[in-house]
Amino acid sequence: MSPTAPALELSGVSLQIGGARILEDVSFTVQPGEMIGVIGPNGAGKTTLFNLISGVLKATGGSIAMAGRTLDKLPIHKRAAAGLGRTFQTSSLFNGLDVMENVRLAAQAKLGGSLSVLAFPRRHDEASTIAAECLEQVGLSHRAKVRTADLSHGDKRKVEIAMLLAADPTVILVDEPMAGVGMGDVPSLVEIIRRMHRESGRTLMMVEHHMDVVLGLADRVAVMHNGTLLAIDSPEAIIANETVQSAYLGQGAA
Numbered sequence: 489m490s491p492t493a494p495a496l497e498l499s500g501v502s503l504q505i506g507g508a509r510i511l512e513d514v515s516f517t518v519q520p521g522e523m524i525g526v527i528g529p530n531g532a533g534k535t536t537l538f539n540l541i542s543g544v545l546k547a548t549g550g551s552i553a554m555a556g557r558t559l560d561k562l563p564i565h566k567r568a569a570a571g572l573g574r575t576f577q578t579s580s581l582f583n584g585l586d587v588m589e590n591v592r593l594a595a596q597a598k599l600g601g602s603l604s605v606l607a608f609p610r611r612h613d614e615a616s617t618i619a620a621e622c623l624e625q626v627g628l629s630h631r632a633k634v635r636t637a638d639l640s641h642g643d644k645r646k647v648e649i650a651m652l653l654a655a656d657p658t659v660i661l662v663d664e665p666m667a668g669v670g671m672g673d674v675p676s677l678v679e680i681i682r683r684m685h686r687e688s689g690r691t692l693m694m695v696e697h698h699m700d701v702v703l704g705l706a707d708r709v710a711v712m713h714n715g716t717l718l719a720i721d722s723p724e725a726i727i728a729n730e731t732v733q734s735a736y737l738g739q740g741a742a
């Protein structure tokens with residue numbers, strides 16, 4: 489692993505399923521500490537891109553490396569252990585458990601210990617401390633004992649981010665963090681994501697349909713279209729890019 493290697497490097501990544509070309513020859517690098525916004529119309533391949541990086545899907549062509557280490561043969565859990573974290577478009581919480589218990593499970597998984605309180609009380613305490621810190625970072629300490637099923641959609645998103653923080657990844661993929669969230673919760677979620685990135689030096693990629701959120705947060709914006717990477721550039725350059733204009737922005741995308 490080289491300290492100067494890109495945080496992520498995709499080289500000619502493709503996915504073909506049956507006869508369908510889902511992703512075709514996608515290449516780009518992400519520098520350590522960079523925030524990349526990923527935009528594109530529905531079905532453009534944004535989530536597929538995240539699925540390939542995180543190991544949910546296996547590319548049929550090309551290669552993906554993180555910090556100079558190829559991920560191609562690693563299953564999902566080994567990519568996570570190597571420092572790759574991810575949230576999903578749909579909620580991935582244990583709804584029968586309370587907020588603290590959800591985040592503690594993520595901390596416990598990172599610590600590598602048993603989930604049994606009797607077997608590892610010290611590790612359980614350590615996980616609880618980490619979970620409490622992560623809940624504080626997302627402003628949910630006061631809701632620690634609430635069942636996640638009873639939370640607003642915005643607060644569920646914050647719990648998912650607290651779980652990410654508990655796993656302490658170096659590269660984070662966030663898939664539509666604002667999806668289904670009430671407008672009142674958007675500013676606090678934006679601020680949490682901004683802090684997760686800026687204050688920790690973590691590398692982030694974020695798929696998001698709220699264009700103002702993406703353009704306001706991202707260092708660079710990647711535009712996906714029909715399974716290809718149409719452009720990757722600064723927010724200002726993307727707004728001014730005529731190809732992007734006609735393929736996406738000009739069509740009244742959200």
Ligand SMILES: Nc1ncnc2c1ncn2[C@@H]1O[C@H](COP(=O)(O)OP(=O)(O)OP(=O)(O)O)[C@@H](O)[C@H]1O
Nearest residue numbers: 505508510528529530531532533534535536537712
């Ligand atoms: N496992 C799969 N098998 C077959 N087709 C797939 C599979 N995964 C994705 N696709 C297809 O690939 C295309 C890209 O899907 P993807 O979910 O990546 O798009 P997206 O840009 O994330 O869209 P959205 O903004 O709606 O979430 C779609 O046409 C989808 O139907």
